[in-house]
Structure formats: structure tokens, C-alpha cells
Amino acid sequence: MKISRKLFLRKSSHLLASGVFVSPFFNLVSQNKNSDQKIIIIGGGIAGLYSARLLRDNGFQVTVLEASSTHGGRIRPLLTFSDYPVELGAEVILGEKSVYHREIRDKNIKFFNTSISENYFVCNGFLKDESEADSDDKFNRTQKIIQDIKFYKGHDLTVEAYLTNNNLDEGYKHIAEALVGNDRGTNNNKIGMRSLAKSLNDWKAGKNNYLLFNRSHLSAIEEITKIKDIKIIYDFPVNKIDYSGRGVILFDKKGRSVEGNKAILTVPISILKNNDIQFNPSLPLEKQSAIDKIGIDSGMKIILKFNKRFWGESSGSIISDGIVPTYTSYGKSRSVNNNILTAYIAGENANYLSDLGNKATQEILKDLNRIFGNSTASNLINESFIMDWKKEQYIQGCYSYPTLNENNSRDILKKSIKEKLYFAGEATNVNGHFGSIHGAMETGKEAVSEIIKDLS
Numbered sequence: 113m114k115i116s117r118k119l120f121l122r123k124s125s126h127l128l129a130s131g132v133f134v135s136p137f138f139n140l141v142s143q144n145k146n147s148d149q150k151i152i153i154i155g156g157g158i159a160g161l162y163s164a165r166l167l168r169d170n171g172f173q174v175t176v177l178e179a180s181s182t183h184g185g186r187i188r189p190l191l192t193f194s195d196y197p198v199e200l201g202a203e204v205i206l207g208e209k210s211v212y213h214r215e216i217r218d219k220n221i222k223f224f225n226t227s228i229s230e231n232y233f234v235c236n237g238f239l240k241d242e243s244e245a246d247s248d249d250k251f252n253r254t255q256k257i258i259q260d261i262k263f264y265k266g267h268d269l270t271v272e273a274y275l276t277n278n279n280l281d282e283g284y285k286h287i288a289e290a291l292v293g294n295d296r297g298t299n300n301n302k303i304g305m306r307s308l309a310k311s312l313n314d315w316k317a318g319k320n321n322y323l324l325f326n327r328s329h330l331s332a333i334e335e336i337t338k339i340k341d342i343k344i345i346y347d348f349p350v351n352k353i354d355y356s357g358r359g360v361i362l363f364d365k366k367g368r369s370v371e372g373n374k375a376i377l378t379v380p381i382s383i384l385k386n387n388d389i390q391f392n393p394s395l396p397l398e399k400q401s402a403i404d405k406i407g408i409d410s411g412m413k414i415i416l417k418f419n420k421r422f423w424g425e426s427s428g429s430i431i432s433d434g435i436v437p438t439y440t441s442y443g444k445s446r447s448v449n450n451n452i453l454t455a456y457i458a459g460e461n462a463n464y465l466s467d468l469g470n471k472a473t474q475e476i477l478k479d480l481n482r483i484f485g486n487s488t489a490s491n492l493i494n495e496s497f498i499m500d501w502k503k504e505q506y507i508q509g510c511y512s513y514p515t516l517n518e519n520n521s522r523d524i525l526k527k528s529i530k531e532k533l534y535f536a537g538e539a540t541n542v543n544g545h546f547g548s549i550h551g552a553m554e555t556g557k558e559a560v561s562e563i564i565k566d567l568s
């Protein structure tokens with residue numbers, strides 16, 4: 113059994129490849145004309161950096177305003193924990209037909225397919241490897257119910273309600289929670305079936321999952337975006353955007369301002385939901401309502417280094433019925449020295465663990481002791497690191513998820529205003545690729561394409 117069939121529902125959709133690559137780049141107007149135009153990008157995550165590169169390639173003046181003291185946003189490596197960069201945010205390259213996959217291939221950045229790993233599932237209280245799970249009828253029924261989500265055409269309801277309607281066995285519910293809710297950065301009781309099914313059917317990035325071999329996503333993105341050539345102003349948290357005049361003026365709370373002809377806003381949807389940025393004039397009501405409708409929840413990664421690999425030599429993921437829905441062990445192909453397990457938790461369980469602060473690690477070790485018996489995990493723990501994305505001042509959550517009655521909210525969020533204010537960032541992705549690296553890149557590319565079109 114391949115990881116592609118068992119895990120990450122988003123890539124199990126039937127895919128129509130196409131449309132992702134737009135080569136090499138536009139040039140609808142002359143570079144000379146573009147050089148008069150100063151474009152300000154708010155946010156130095158993937159969407160911001162990629163749009164900065166594309167604008168620079170097309171001759172524009174570009175400045176990125178980044179609230180924090182570093183770029184990368186929701187990609188961040190932990191460099192001192194192991195002999196390979198441990199990813200605290202995005203880790204898996206989802207699909208082989210994406211703009212990100214193409215860029216890393218072009219740069220000869222090494223990566224490998226995650227299907228070389230074996231997955232484990234707690235089924236009705238017992239830990240099973242893939243072949244054992246495969247011969248469990250209730251497990252196979254659970255998989256079928258999950259895979260049928262993409263065919264759902266009924267009235268909108270939560271994934272939780274859909275599972276209940278399908279009489280999903282209690283002892284297997286956590287598998288659906290891990291593979292759907294947690295994978296989407298929340299819980300099944302918050303995800304809308306219609307928007308989830310749409311995103312699965314829209315997915316065009318390909319079926320397989322990949323990991324970078326010996327470097328971080330941040331370093332790959334730095335190379336892809338030629339970051340050294342990009343002007344970034346750090347520690348500039350934009351708190352007001354004035355687009356009432358001819359151009360756009362961006363302010364921070366210290367009263368500093370930066371002016372441009374146009375701006376691309378790439379901040380996480382959480383920042384907009386919390387009204388951390390004031391707009392003059394106010395955002396149109398339909399956009400405000402779209403922002404309210406798109407979901408984002410808490411998300412944590414807790415990185416655990418053990419003295420011994422007690423969870424199975426080749427394991428990739430472990431789907432648990434405890435506080436942590438999914439453990440991944442992607443360090444295996446990258447390090448022979450370190451035995452690292454990553455606990456990935458979103459939604460309600462992330463809120464609970466977040467409130468525990470440093471004590472969260474103990475709670476997770478208890479969970480692992482329960483699965484693997486005795487005090488195995490507690491006895492073998494060496495070091496741990498907690499990454500809590502909700503507590504990051506300028507991120508405030510995991511990644512956007514499809515909500516009940518979301519309808520065309522992402523299309524509305526994405527719409528530019530008055531040829532001055534453009535919107536990018538993962539939550540604005542309308543191709544079903546929200547919540548991903550390549551999805552964020554696509555939105556940056558689309559915003560740049562729109563700017564060029566508006567100027568032509």
C-alpha cells in the first residue's frame with residue numbers, strides 16, 4: 113500500500129493535470145514602463161517572496177514589508193536540533209505537477225518520494241502496519257468513506273455529520289479525524305463537505321508526496337526567489353493601508369509609512385480576521401464577509417528526539433487515537449544519527465496542548481507510552497521542541513481550511529480593488545491548492561499577472 117492511497121486525502125483526488133505552469137513570464141508591457149511602477153508587498157512569506165521575484169524579473173521596483181524580523185512565514189527550519197533541517201511549518205511537497213516541484217527540479221534541489229515509508233494505524237485500539245490494516249474490513253470501509261468525500265453533491269454539512277450519516281465505526285473515527293480534519297488544519301466538525309469536495313476535485317498538483325533531502329524549504333525558496341536581490345524591510349508590521357489616493361500608502365504602528373503605486377497583501381487570513389490591519393476606504397462588505405467565512409485554526413508541531421527508534425524502522429506516519437492525530441517520522445531518510453518523531457496537531461487538541469505550554473511534551477509522551485507500551489517513549493526521550501503557530505504574533509494559526517457554506521469566498525477574497533490593492537497568500541487560492549507551498553506561490557504569480565494586465 114502506498115502512502116499516496118492511505119494518507120493525505122488532498123492528493124488522492126482524481127487529477128486533471130494542466131494549467132499550473134505559465135512560462136517563463138508575461139512581458140505584456142515593456143520592462144521600461146514597469147520600472148516606473150513601485151509595488152509594495154505586505155508579508156515576506158512564500159506568496160510575498162515569489163511575487164517579489166516575478167515583479168523584479170519584469171522590471172518593477174519592489175519592496176517587501178515584513179512584520180517580523182525574518183522572512184519565510186509559515187516555512188521555518190529548526191537548524192540546530194538535528195543534522196538535517198527539521199521543518200516546523202510546511203514539510204511535504206504535495207504533488208509533482210506544481211510550480212514548486214518544477215522550480216526545485218530546475219534548481220537541481222534533491223528530493224525523494226515519501227512512499228518509501230510504511231504507515232501505521234491505531235485501529236480499534238490496536239497498532240497495525242499497512243498490511244494488517246489492509247485486512248481489516250472496518251479500516252477499509254473507513255478509507256472508502258473518506259475517499260468518497262470528493263463525490264459528495266448533497267446539501268452542505270460538516271465532515272463530522274457526513275461520517276455520522278455513514279455510520280463510521282467509533283474505533284476508526286480518529287483515522288478520519290487525522291486524514292481529513294487534522295490534515296486540513298482543523299477538526300472534522302468545522303469542515304464543510306461541499307467546499308472540501310470542490311477543493312479535492314480542483315486539485316491539479318499530482319498524487320505523490322515528496323520531501324527535500326538535505327536542505328530546508330526556506331533555503332529552497334530563498335534560492336528560487338533570488339532573495340538577495342529583493343528589498344525587504346523587516347520589523348514593519350503594517351497596521352493601516354490607505355488606498356484612497358492615487359497610489360497606496362502603508363503605515364505601521366510607529367507611524368512610519370511607505371508609498372507605492374500598487375500593493376499586494378499576502379498576510380495570513382488570521383491577520384485579516386482579527387482586523388489587525390485598518391483599510392481606508394474600508395474593505396467592501398462582500399470581502400469582509402468572505403474573510404469571516406474562510407476558516408483557520410490552531411496548529412502545532414512538537415518535535416521529539418529519541419535515543420532509539422522504537423516505532424518501526426521504516427515508518428513514515430503513525431495515525432493515533434490519542435491527543436496527537438498524526439506522528440510523522442520523515443527524518444529517517446535524512447539522518448542516520450537522529451531518531452526524530454514529529455507530532456502534528458491542529459484544531460481543538462492543538463488548543464488544549466497550546467494551553468499546557470511546555471508541559472505539552474509530557475502529554476504526548478504519555479500518548480506514545482500508551483501506544484507502544486510501558487514507559488518506552490518517556491524512557492527514550494532525549495530532547496523536544498514545541499512550535500505553536502497560533503502563538504506567533506504575525507501568523508496566528510495554521511493554514512486556511514474549507515468551511516461550511518464557504519461557497520465562492522476565496523474568489524471574493526482574491527479580487528483586487530481599484531487596480532491598486534491586490535490579494536495573494538495561500539487562503540486566496542481558488543484552484544483547490546490553499547494551505548500549501550505551491551498554492552501560495554500560485555497566488556503570488558496570479559497577483560503579478562493581474563498587475564501586468566492592468567498596466568497594459
Ligand SMILES: Cc1cc2nc3c(=O)[nH]c(=O)nc-3n(C[C@H](O)[C@H](O)[C@H](O)COP(=O)(O)OP(=O)(O)OC[C@H]3O[C@@H](n4cnc5c(N)ncnc54)[C@H](O)[C@@H]3O)c2cc1C
Nearest residue numbers: 155157158159179185186202203204350506537538548549
Ligand atoms: C504546521 C504547518 C504545516 C504545514 N505543512 C505543509 C506541508 O506539508 N506542505 C505544504 O505544501 N504546505 C504546508 N503548510 C502550509 C504552508 O506552509 C503555507 O500554505 C504557506 O507557507 C503560506 O505562505 P503565505 O505566503 O501565504 O503566508 P505566510 O507564510 O504566513 O506569509 C505571510 C507573511 O506575512 C507576514 N505578516 C503578517 N502580518 C503582517 C503585517 N501586518 N505586516 C507585514 N507583514 C505581515 C508574516 O510574518 C509572514 O511572514 C503547512 C503550514 C503549517 C503552519
